[in-house]
Amino acid sequence: MDTVGQPNNRKGRPNYPAEFKQRLAKAACEPGVSVSKLAQQHEINVNMLFKWRRDLRAGLLTESESGSQQAHLLPVVIQRAPARATRVSTASSTSMIEIVIADAVVRVGVGTDAALLALVLHSLRT
Incomplete structure (x- = not known):
């Protein structure tokens, strides 16, 4: 999986595409998967992956037609x-x-x- 983030106005903080977040969050929900190891394999912070997984389960990690996240x-x-x-x-x-x-x-x-x-x-x- 590609882990390259998009540049944005915050220095040093990549803005990962919604599709990437969804893919990793879904993988983190699989039985027997170590979230820590998954985060390490993709060179992301484990707490961020736990947040993405929580957001996915709460229905907040969705990609709108324009490609950006939007709360309803x-x-x-x-x-x-x-x-x-x-x-x-x-x-x-x-x-x-x-x-x-x-x-x-x-x-x-x-x-x-x-x-x-x-x-x-x-x-x-x-």
């Missing part, structure tokens, strides 16, 4: 439900939404603490 963000609005004087029915207490991020599934039920949900979603991004 969706707006999220968290609002407090108005307090009710009556008891919540069984049907609405079992209502929940499901958020799928790469291999992770987060199920959010009625009454979930907004701060806790924000923490969980933030931890999935990193």
